[in-house]
Amino acid sequence: MTVGVRHDDLRRRNRALVLSALRAAEQHSRTAIAGLTGLSNSTISAITSSMIEEGVLVELKGGENGLARRGRPQVALALNPELASVVAVVLTLNHLSATIIDYAGNVVDDEIERLSTQAMDREALIGAVIGCVRRVVDRQREKGRRPSRIALAVQGITSSDSSSMLWSPITPQQNTPFAPALAAAFGIPATVENDCNMIAVALKWRDPKRYRDDFFAVMLSDGIGMGLMTKGQLFSGTHSSGGEFGHMIHIPDGALCRCGRRGCIEAYAGNYALMRNASGGTEDDRPAADFSQAEIQKLADAARAAGGPERAAFVKAGRAIGFGLGSLFALFDPAPVAIVGPGALAFDILEEPIRDAIARTAGGQHSGAISFEAEPNEMPLIRQGSAMTALTRVDAEIVAPGPVTEQVLKGRKVA
């Protein structure tokens, strides 16, 4: 049973509304906020003035917006970048980065590191992440600032409570409890999310016109991942991050997949599958180690140049992706698709077999109308998605009215 709406929940909700309006648009006048939220001017006035007093919002004085209209000019309000900051951490195969983002969403500092994730045991892996975070956090401390939240994005399956990485291709370890470890090490809340989900979140912030309520973000890399937005909400499984597009079945009992099963989409479209098929390997060959982006690039060039086995490998991959998308469309209805990651570099070769396969499915009746967009560089998206996820959670804490804000404020500049 959902719990009743108390009186103070009301204020909390409306504060949240104001905050999210500002997070989506950098700046707004009070009148604009009133229009967007449907609340009265007097209410917005009350809410914003208390938020300014709390240091959550700032007035942007002297903000000449060009159009000098008659009447009292609007005063732009914006999130106060000084209020808080978060750490966005990204862990992928052999790569680790930590970025400090201020409350307004600006990058303040970052730290990048290479490591051998597959050779590390659980403690070493957790330790490496903590170490990387500690370096940026220490630099913040020197400036008298303390981040208020950590968001980690990982390749692999995470738990739906955002506490653990359940499984990942970057390490043989399972159930790695990153969130509690980070929380304990730094004394602030931490979360772990799936990288493709973060990509979907980032796309929504970046291009809300195209990626609004419903879209698919498919990541083509060593493995095949997906982030999925439905009805404006990030889709997730009931226990895990879910949306494991790469492990939907393309061909029952088909090619051997990295996950040990057979016939997964990934076993036809992942980098190792491309290599295996291009080099005349059989479907029973064990998935090889991971490939560099350059190798995939070379493969794509070969495919473009000639129609040989290289091209056939990409056609097979496109078919697997296309039929998979067709099945997704049968469930969710067609929606825009973003192809992200190294595989996007070969999208010119993949598009035709993908569209052809979709057209052969019931879900892809109007396959021509489906919009595809390719974005090879996934890292900035993952980082931005993590940051926005963390900031949104900070917003939720701030929203509680009155001096409850102190928790967050603890990290503020001592000024």
Add this chain to the structure above:
Amino acid sequence: MTVGVRHDDLRRRNRALVLSALRAAEQHSRTAIAGLTGLSNSTISAITSSMIEEGVLVELKGGENGLARRGRPQVALALNPELASVVAVVLTLNHLSATIIDYAGNVVDDEIERLSTQAMDREALIGAVIGCVRRVVDRQREKGRRPSRIALAVQGITSSDSSSMLWSPITPQQNTPFAPALAAAFGIPATVENDCNMIAVALKWRDPKRYRDDFFAVMLSDGIGMGLMTKGQLFSGTHSSGGEFGHMIHIPDGALCRCGRRGCIEAYAGNYALMRNASGGTEDDRPAADFSQAEIQKLADAARAAGGPERAAFVKAGRAIGFGLGSLFALFDPAPVAIVGPGALAFDILEEPIRDAIARTAGGQHSGAISFEAEPNEMPLIRQGSAMTALTRVDAEIVAPGPVTEQVLKGRKVA
């Protein structure tokens, strides 16, 4: 941008909470409602007393609940069955029924009709539905009652705004606008929903222990349908009812499906596919007409008796369903499954191949732990799901505080 929470929304929400608590449990004392909703006794007292005055709730006097405890006895509150009623209409292949349900959820009257849906044009089909509804509505009118809403459940794909049947196996017609037609004919709101979605809704009301937040209802009949509950919400596509499990791809370019494409799960597990495979037909054979439940029963008996092509047909069907469920589990995570419809009669033969296939997928790692339940009789579920959907919408109208209830009350007994 979500719109702000106004002051009166608060009361509306809390009234809705009270109503849904009572709808879920038939009866509750005020104290129990306070406990369930988290609202204070005084608030519940205020809300319930106004709802009693409006005629929405009634006190069940003299309700001896056996356990005579010390202290002032609780007064049970319940929904007032007299407040309103709805029409639940079910349209499937060659079968049409309309049922009057009172506000408390009791069946008051019904009307069943056979017809040849596939031979009828659009007007005839709409006319038949209106005619069937008119008969039960007229009988209500004689008693001075007027239903306040119509909910139609159909086999096939419906639009996500619940206005039209976009496609259905029961007729060659497309985009049949049932809801506006019914609304115009009777002057009350009407909706069209997918039958399998209604089954999922009904399961949740019937057995909330087992079917709570996440589960799959798979209907095995001429076609293969699915209703899906995720996070306590009915899953639907972005434009249509979605969840077209039967048209996910099992074998790319495989057996010919009723939908004209190839390789859909339905092309292996629908009744026509069972028949085709059992009788030595090829995968290119055009899907035959629909089969009676008796014929399928006979086929299942033959499969049980011997291991011949009949059995092989069921194994093929189970494989298709199992791999499909495996793909679903990769997306949504494993959850309980209800097998509904005629195919449930053969669940004893299907279960093994289903479980075997699931176990071969990444999504079905713990396939032994997945709970299956078979329920051959789908009609009562569809009807109940429709009724609850309609009643829930009536609740939403009633929830608006004050005399806004009049709209609904127009249909009340003139007393």
Add this chain to the structure above:
DNA sequence: CGAGATTTTTTCGGAACCCGAAATAAAATG
């Protein structure tokens, strides 16, 4: 340059709502 005109923002009074505490109601107990 100053008196409107115009637009934004704040202030004020009123109404609705929820909550906790106290009061009232309706039993069972002894």
Add this chain to the structure above:
DNA sequence: CATTTTATTTCGGGTTCCGAAAAAATCTCG
């Protein structure tokens, strides 16, 4: 029949939102 126990209602207080009026800040035009 007084006491105990539990359920429900009543009352006073506090919070919130809204609309209207007031105040503030700028532009326009004579």
